[in-house]
Amino acid sequence: MTAVIQAPEAPAAPPETKRSGIGWEQVRQAVPGAVRRLSPRHLWHNPVMLIVWAGAVLTTAIAVIEPFAGGPGTSGGTQVPVAFTAIIAVWLWLTVLFANLAEAIAEGRGRAQADSLRATRTSTTAQRVHAYDADADAPAERARTAAVASSDLRLGDHVVVTAGELIPGDGDVVWGVASVDESAITGESAPVIRESGGDRSAVTGGTRVLSDRIVVRITSKPGETFVDRMISLVEGAARQKTPNEIALDILLASLSIVFVLVALTLNPIASYAASPVSLAVLIALLVCLIPTTIGALLSAIGIAGMDRLVQRGVLAMSGRAVEAAGDVTTLLLDKTGTITYGNRRATDVVPLAGVTREDLLRAAALSSLADPTPEGQSIVELARAEGMTLDARTPGDVVPFTAETRMSGLDRPDGTRIRKGAGSAVRAWLAAEGAPLSEADAQALGAATDAIASSGGTPLVVAIAAPGAPARALGVVHLKDVVKEGLTERFAELRAMGIRTVMITGDNPLTAAAIAKEAGVDDYLAEATPEQKLALIRKEQEGGSLVAMTGDGTNDAPALAQADVGVAMHSGTSAAKEAGNMVDLDSDPTKLIDIVRIGKQLLITRGALTTFSIANDVAKYFAIIPAMFMGVFPGLGVLNVMGLHSPASAVLSAVIFNALVIVALIPLALKGVRYRPVAASQLLGRNLLVYGLGGLVAPFIGIWLLDLVVRLIPGF
Template identity: 30%
Template sequence: MSSDAKVLSKGIQEVSFFEKLKPHLELIAAGLSGVFILAGWLFDKHGDGAASIISYLLAFVIGGFAKAKEGIEATYENKELNVEMLMIFAAVGSAIIGYWTEGAVLIFIFAVSGALETYTMNKSHKEISSLMELQPQEALRITNGFEKRVAVSDLIVGDHILIKPGERVPSDGLIIKGQTNIDEAAITGESMPVSKGEQAEVFAGTVNMTGSITVQVTKASTDTLFQKIIQLVQSAQSEKSPSQLFIERFEGTYVKVVLLVVISMFFIPYFLLGWSWHESFYRAMILLVVASPCALVASIMPATLSAISNGAKHGILVKGGVHLENLGHLEAIAFDKTGTLTKGKPEVTEVIVKEGLNKEDLILKAASIENQSTHPLAQAIVKYTKQTLKKELLQPDSLEDIPGWGVKASINGEQWKIGKAAFVGNDKADKFAEGKAKGLAGSGNTLVFIEINGVLCAMIAMKDVVREETKHAIEDLKKQGIKTIMLTGDSEKTAKAIAAESHVDEFFSECLPEEKVDQLKQLKEKYKTVAMVGDGINDAPALATANVGIAMGEGTDVALETADIVLMKNDLPKIAEAVRLSQRMNKIIKQNVVFSIAVIMLLICSNFFQLLDLPFGVIGHEGSTILVILNSLRLLKS
């Protein structure tokens, strides 16, 4: 390798390393600030005053740079002082009166909170890139019988595109030729593919599973349903929480009041109370120290981190304190059906065989035929047969897949047809087994019929079954006074059956992603604080819209990135456990806030009446901080 190439390679590696390090720079700076504080304290203990001050100055600069830069820029932009500036003034004030340690510790605490805030913000934007990866970049456009690969952005309404088996649909449109099964999990969240023929609508981001289809584009690439999902996620993520808005309104007033009082103490006691200039300046500096909200900051962050650590220990991953705080005020919770309340994969619930036939032999041959297919229903039959019979499957003599209908096969000289009711004849299917098909379909089952040599011989019922723990989880939430709602893209008949089985209070069926978002907005108006539980790409906008988004651990990357809370083991009862943890955290935070404000007010009053010297002010200020931290650490216990 040439020297130029080596230099270029080294440069690329250095840039790559820096890019990886960049999101963590604030946290690294906070850590270094803590190291220099410790060094300064040790130097001071050994009588090296100059080295001690230099260490504290480094702690100030390294730890406070990010927050100082943020505070100065925000002050310049909004023309209003903020809490960041108050922290800078308080730290400088501590240094002026010789208390370097207190100023440096104040900077350190603020630096840590800022680093965690930045890290959380960076993590929250990753789901957008995950969504974009599912959007095809190219399409096979057909013009006058000629095929040409073009960028999806170049497609216009009216274009004809060819989509082969296994490819993702590049744009919304109507099928004008061909028949196939479409996996619409990216849009509806439903695990079972949908059979589609001519004039049926298809959506960008879904997967063509079996047959080749020609589609007429009906929407520009920027207006597809899949793009709307991305836009909904972006919009919901950018909305500020009520807590954030309250803090932004509060901080300007708080800073102004404190600084006004500090400035007043420079002059008023000198002119009205006969204090000396030295005493007035001394008391004003003490006020800056004791009024700095160290204990107030410590009231929330240690409690939040302790609660988050406790949750992680029990399989509940929380992405930020605000989400855990909101969970404690929950009034309603909406659940996606597939993969959340249910297992997400179809299972055989009943097999009905015509009287006089050998059930085991029939099922074995049916599974042998279906084993040639990747369709979820076919795989459910194969799985059921292997678990039930524990026998080797056979090899069909011939097999023909009929997209959208089923499969034809020859096995041991018999002619088989396996598929939907219309494939074997609706009349025969309705009358089979004394009309049991209607009852099974009404309870949420999908039915597959088996015809041998022109005679309808069997019916297999399958459905996405409710998780064993679902009922317990729902009942536990109801005991806490939380309303439970199911949102699903499935039919009303299936939704009604699953809702009854899972014991939810209410359900909404046939919901596309944007309709789930609309339902969430209506629920938020009615119940104020609402959570959404889901696992699919289609759930991402709803997860982002809800006050608290909760994702199942086995869900898609997009759902996991969009959600505020992740259940690592798909354990629904953990939701009620998380609510209880949130309520404990909120209670401790309230205790801390009341205590810290009371101490600050007591110290301020004592300082004004000249009853408080600086060492005692520091002890009271730092002591209250330690006490609220110790109180917060109780949340680490189960």
């Protein structure tokens, strides 16, 4: 069946795939969600911000009571302004709100895409097969169908979908071939071919068939389709914390508990020195000492990492997979379609003695005019590129390729017969025609085929039998699995990251070695079976490596499930998509390299902002500790290196800076720290220099500037 591409009928708008910066509209839409998150039921999973929330509640209560209790009084031997506690309470609430805003913006960035995906879930009418007519010629014509709502389809049902109709549910094509518009899911406007019996058989509910007719077996239950899972994931509803995040949460909670104990012991010590500290100041001290910056941004960083994958057309089924991608040390890539273009192309011809290059190329091209395979069409393209004029209507009977003959060709009306195929098959055909190869031709043909095979190519022998002349071999066509441009540089970049690349192929070792050398991979596995792929992954994991691989076929499913990062192609089989923990909506296997980069960027961003947060807290000590006690212990004034105006202005400036720095870092948390493939020691050095030193310096400047403003408030 020939797939004729037609224009789609009002396709759904593609999802947004590229975003830059944070607009005011995004902030406006996120504010209501941030306010709703002020509930402790939402904050319990973030212990740092839960402590800030509790401090805000307590400070608010104190601010309400103080006017009836004679005002705030003194703190650390210094008079506290009347509005001090109320202002502290406001900024503590803003600190919690800003933390919620970061998470709300991160989750909101996926809602536009989720809305466009929901548009594809409209109930459609499906032609469900209920019986077959055994006398009809084709399965789609034999099917007796009944119209039902797509919501009534069940797992295992068969439906017939024709041109212009929406595919009613996720499934596999079991008969036919058609072009399908998947723009509503992938954002790509170009239609794709889906056909039965291969790794391009999976179809998604809500996509539109543009040509021909196919029979689809439904592979999902209502409400459990791929689109339903996508909506849940891009909205963040199904996102679970990764082990790294959980460990960091435990660390932050531990630090918070330590500082709670510190804050609780300060007031007895101060009271003993006849200089009690107000509860509002103690709460401010606690909030500034605990790592609020990273506590506020941690969830947003994780959500943004998954969102960056969605922007590049990759759906991560879990945050754990994104994080694991950042630690990958071994990358397994299929040769076909990943390292090479997948379709072998004719690049040259080698004529035998007494045969001109033009005669050989013309004969090969004539036998390929009706050959629909990419290899056959590449021979025609090579001939035309060399200036030959070929009439696509050349008469004759096409001899299709079969596994039995291992040849294809053309029988022309004048009796001329052309054959091209495997060397042994063509030799057998010549012998059957009574014209076996001479010893000289056999040696020349063997040398040419061996040279092509050793270079990683595939040789096709061409022979001709014309009326009144003996059959004879003309020469060899060189088919080459062409390595994609730029891959050598990308593999070198991965090597700089410390990642080992392994090519997996079903080719013989000779061909595999040649392709591996040309592509620049570190190793290869030839004649690979599903069992061998699985064994290789387990061996790497037993050696302490984290392994990523990509695949699209059912035979890849075991390896995808075993790999730490398994990227299934959206165009692949349902088994492959179920086994992997990521799905590439664009079905571009080389995207695995980008996935690794995004994973590393996620880990680096988290590490950088954690470094900044801890260094940031150190600087605040120099603002608050002197402010609390230098009224009683004047010697502490030497620690007031910023020259802050008063204890009250110092505490308030530190609290305000603590809140504003969260807002300032939201764009960086969402965009991610830029990743460069350098050694770990260089990365650590840069991290400490930029974010460690920056975390120390920024508060000194920020708190000093805020103090200049705060001191203008009467009473401060």
